[in-house]
Amino acid sequence: MTFSKINQKSIIANLGFEQLNKVQKTTLKAAEKNQQLLLVAPTGSGKTVAYLLSVISKIQDKPGVQVLILVPTRELVIQIENVLKQMKLPFKVNSCYGGHKFSIERQNFTSPPTILVGTPGRIQDHIQRETFDTTNITQLVFDEFDKSLEFGFSNQMEYIFKRLPNVKTQILVSATQSITIPSYLNIHSPYKISFEENATTKLDLRKVVVKKDEKPEGLLAIVNTFEKGQNAIVFVNHRDACNRISEYFDIKKIPYSIFHGGLEQDQRELELLKFRNGTSQVLIATDIASRGIDIPDLDYVIHYQLPLQESVFTHRNGRTARMKANGTSILILTQTDHLPSFLNEKPKPFEFKEKQKTKTTDWATLSIGKGKKDKVNKIDLVGFFLQFNFMEKDDLGLIEVKDHSAFVAVKREKVKALLDAAKNKTIKNKNPKIKLVS
Numbered sequence: 001m002t003f004s005k006i007n008q009k010s011i012i013a014n015l016g017f018e019q020l021n022k023v024q025k026t027t028l029k030a031a032e033k034n035q036q037l038l039l040v041a042p043t044g045s046g047k048t049v050a051y052l053l054s055v056i057s058k059i060q061d062k063p064g065v066q067v068l069i070l071v072p073t074r075e076l077v078i079q080i081e082n083v084l085k086q087m088k089l090p091f092k093v094n095s096c097y098g099g100h101k102f103s104i105e106r107q108n109f110t111s112p113p114t115i116l117v118g119t120p121g122r123i124q125d126h127i128q129r130e131t132f133d134t135t136n137i138t139q140l141v142f143d144e145f146d147k148s149l150e151f152g153f154s155n156q157m158e159y160i161f162k163r164l165p166n167v168k169t170q171i172l173v174s175a176t177q178s179i180t181i182p183s184y185l186n187i188h189s190p191y192k193i194s195f196e197e198n199a200t201t202k203l204d205l206r207k208v209v210v211k212k213d214e215k216p217e218g219l220l221a222i223v224n225t226f227e228k229g230q231n232a233i234v235f236v237n238h239r240d241a242c243n244r245i246s247e248y249f250d251i252k253k254i255p256y257s258i259f260h261g262g263l264e265q266d267q268r269e270l271e272l273l274k275f276r277n278g279t280s281q282v283l284i285a286t287d288i289a290s291r292g293i294d295i296p297d298l299d300y301v302i303h304y305q306l307p308l309q310e311s312v313f314t315h316r317n318g319r320t321a322r323m324k325a326n327g328t329s330i331l332i333l334t335q336t337d338h339l340p341s342f343l344n345e346k347p348k349p350f351e352f353k354e355k356q357k358t359k360t361t362d363w364a365t366l367s368i369g370k371g372k373k374d375k376v377n378k379i380d381l382v383g384f385f386l387q388f389n390f391m392e393k394d395d396l397g398l399i400e401v402k403d404h405s406a407f408v409a410v411k412r413e414k415v416k417a418l419l420d421a422a423k424n425k426t427i428k429n430k431n432p433k434i435k436l437v438s
Contacts, residue, residue, distance in 0.1 A: 008053075011087045015049065023195050024050040031057065034191035037171045038181075041195040043318035044297070048083055048143070051171050055139045056089065058169060059114060064136035067115040068164070070123060070157060072148040074099055074265055075272065075293040080117050080143065091115070096122045099265025106131045120148065120156035127163055139169040146179040158184045175318060176311055203317055207331045207347040216248045218332050219304060223254060225353040226281055228362060232300035233283045235290070235316050241305060242284050249282075255361050255438070259285040259293075270407075270437065277398035277409035278363040279438050290315040301329045310342035363397050364415045368406040369433035377401060380427055381408055388421045390414065407437065 012020065020028070023045045030037060031054035041047040055067045071077055074097040081095040096105050096118035102125070109132045116123075116132070126132060140161070142148060148157065161167070161184060170187060172179075177194070181187050210218035219234065226232070236242055239260040249256050257271040257280040275283045276295055283289065290312065298320040307313045320327025330350055333339075339346070370376045378399045385391055385408065397409030410418060415436060422434050 011053070011056075011089070014088050015083070015086050017049075020049075020053075021046050023047055023193075024053065026193055027051060027054055028057070030191055030193055031055075031169075031171075035169045036187050036190040038187075038190040038192045039171060039173045040175070040177055040193065041173075042175055043315070045195055047173055048080060051141055051143070051173055052080075052083065052087070054171065055115075055141060055169070056087075058139060059091070062136065064112050064133055065114065065116045066136055067139045067141070068123070068137050068160075069115070069117045069141040069143060070120055070148065070160065071117065071143045072119065072151045072153060073144075073288065073293070074119060075268070076144060077117050077119060078269070079293065084115060084117075089115075093117065096126060098122055120153040120160065124156045124159050127160060134164050135166055137164050138166055139171075140164060140167045141171045141173065143173045144175070145172045146174045146176050149179065149182075154182060158182065161185060175315060203320070204328045205331075205343075205345055205347040206328060206350040207333055208350045209333050209335060212334050212336065215304060215332050215334065216245065219245065219302065220248070220252060220254070221352065222300075222302060222330060222332075222350065223282055226299075229278075230299040231275070231278075231281045231283075232302050233285055233289060233295075233298060233316075233319055234302045234304050235307075236284070236286060237305045237307065239286055242286060245284050245304065249284075254282065255280045256282040256284055259283055259289050261286065261288050273400055273407055274365050274438055277365060277400075277407070279361055279365045279409065281361060287312055287316065290319065295319070298327060301327065303329065303331045306331065306333075306337070306340055310340070313340065313342065360412065362412060363409045364412040365437040366408045366410055366415070366418070367435055367437045368408065368427070369404075370427060370430055371402045371404045371406050373403045374428070374430060376406060376427055376430070376432075381406060384422075384425070384427050385410070385418065387425075388418065390417055390421075 023041050027039055027050035039047055039051060059066055069080060071080065077095050077097045081093060084093045091114035092111065093115045094108050094113035096116065098119065098121065112132055127134060170185065172181065172190065208218050208222060234245065239262050242258050242260050246256060246258050257275040259268060259271050263271070272293060272295060274280050287307070301317055301320045303316065307316065317329045320329065331347055368381065378401055381399055382396060385396055386393065391414060395411040395414050400407050419434065419436065424431065
């Protein structure tokens, strides 16, 4: 089966789109005539869907892995896998990354996928152990290619590429122009699609100046102006700063999520989930969160610590002011700080609004001890929670179902009654453990 036999309108509808945007239309057209593409577009531009539609169009009706997508982070693997699942394609998709059992991934190759998404290290491991056949792979995508090089994955990518004898199509995807393509890829004059100029066109740049050692207070003053529903990522340069801010927020009883490379994978996923579903309005993060994670559009990006490189500053800001959206970037500066030389405009002072009375969010997150492998889906969970007469549809928020667990956003005011009422109740004849996460 090729993409021509798959209903493109259905895929677009499954993604919740009315039509493709300019990035996606341009990429699809270019992929028809070119086997080597370099796609440069900012975060939020729709480039993931763009290259996925492009590779799907060339998939053939034959067994084995045909498309390999390499990405630098576990979070991006999961995000791409979720997009592919949303498309509801008629073929199998596998994901491979560190942080969960290798044996489970190996078992998944018993029935080989058509599309394989993974991090370079884990895919190299699978190739070395010969858990899947590489000879049918004809399309290779490097998403966040510049970040993969920055993270030091060049050796793994070279190892993988040299063991793909039949690759015809190569797509390099980047959020920045400043990349050097390694010689081992044999890409010399790729067809270039660039939308980078759209990255910061709708960004409002602001600053807050505080006394030395009063950055936490400055950050708190900003957060205290947030209205319900507004959110922000607070970027720092090191995980120690994440921990210091989190300790300060604990004292001040400010709900937050935290995200850095020192957390276990399950915890990282949970922290992002709480941020997505509104349990927390603030995500405190290192630059690992500047790209390749699945989070909602942001109202604010806050630079608690200034980055040293312009590219990092650009990627941070790319989390807000995404395509067709507005956003605000705030720099927290001490009186002795100097603005980075790469700033093209002088930030205006942040205008503090009236302080909000409470920072408790409307939503809380419940974990359910059953998931997809237990045949539990979103519809089952909605039915389970709405069986109680005090629950209404609007009391349920975002529901995310994992392999062996699920997470449900519930109005915070209903949590206690819900936990009491749910005791000894079953979902599909199973008695799951339900508890409050945050």
